[in-house]
Amino acid sequence: MARDLDDLSIFVAVVRAGGFRDAARAGSASASSLSDAMRRLETRLGVRLLHRNTRSVTPTEAGRRLFDRLAPALIEVEASLDEVNAFRDRPAGTLKLNVPANVARGVLPSIVTPFLKAYPDIRLEVTVEDGFIDVVARGFDAGIRYDERLAQDMIALPIGPRVQRMITAAAPAYLNARGRPSHPLDLLAHACLRGRFAGGAAPHWEFERDGETVQLDPPGPLSAQPGLAIELVVDAAVAGLGIVYLFEDWLAPHLASGALEPILQPWSPSFPGPFLYYPGRRHLPAPLRAFVDFVRKAGTWD
Missing domain, CATH: 3.40.190.290 (D-Maltodextrin-Binding Protein; domain 2)
Known part of the structure; x- marks a missing residue:
């Protein structure tokens, strides 16, 4: 069961990233090990889930249907496991942020160090991209963007200079x-x-x-x-x-x-300055909840 869940999680990560290399960069495994996991999963299920070529990896029709059902379910599993964090003295886990270059340069430096010192059990992963992305579909916990690039169904919190x-x-x-x-x-x-x-x-x-x-x-x-x-x-x-x-x-x-x-x-x-934005879930992952609380307490500056 544990192996099945690991392979299904890898499948979701590969589809979100659009390939084994990008999925490997976002995680801690090699591209070849992710590819092996997908072959193992396809053999076990008896159906092809991914189209592979030298440029990209895309889901088959069966793969797309599995992804559409599986991705939300895995989010709920992660949220359920994350609730255990409420019984810890300090929040733990990984926080994945997607931010534009000017935010990585001008906003995050004054926030990241004190945040990670306050929460030493949290691991922060920052990806720098300037275009608009779907943070949920790409597997990020939150993003930072300017007002005109915010999705309407997201919660937005001011961060950095206003x-x-x-x-x-x-x-x-x-x-x-x-x-x-x-x-x-x-x-x-x-x-x-x-x-x-x-x-x-x-x-x-x-x-x-x-x-x-x-x-x-x-x-x-x-x-x-x-x-x-x-x-x-x-x-x-x-x-x-x-x-x-x-x-x-x-x-x-x-x-x-x-x-x-x-x-x-x-x-x-x-x-106006940038905003931290994230899905309006009832139960935020503990690392994201800690970051949101930290940003709110830190306030903004002119």
Whole structure:
């Protein structure tokens, strides 16, 4: 029975991840051991559950039906086992969060260390993705996103600074050579250093002043996905390659040192900070409940 439950849990994890490698990255087993478990389960059930090719793993019709029934049931099993945590002195278990790069960089550092010191039996796993995802379908306990990317059926809790801005900036040497834009449309004649989503699309640069809104898809010699790669864009801006458009707190050290000069500041409106969001279950897993309580007690900051 224990082996059956383990293999069924692996099946759900593989379907959620869309492959053995991604499922292995999210867990503690190798891709080959997950594949062996699936072959064992299919042999035991006498039916094929997964289509496998070199690029992806997708469920068969039988696999999809099993997943649709099994995934909610396993959530209930996990919730039932988690209730044992109520009898422990300290909550224990794994908390899986999905967050965008700017939150991993600017919000979590001041929260993660004191939280894990307060709850030493909790293990925190953070996955950084900037696109919108279904946290439940992907096997995460909670996510952090901005208001426009929150699912309507989720509970949302403010986390981190409540007011943020996007800032446009460039090295003084670049601006001395190319001129200082006075209107967002002037950026179309400049070298703009871009971020882009995992799918390849580059988000528009947005500006607003006195009721006038401007959205641009400016040209540029360099683009990179968020996360660590975005530092390449920042370094290029500091080196004088072009103009960058990023979160103000991300650029703050370079603005303070004078390596970058802000431009178009009257066109940089503020917007609400991020939210922690999670399913509205009656019984939250103990690690998530501890994190929610910790965030509420910590409050937010300006």
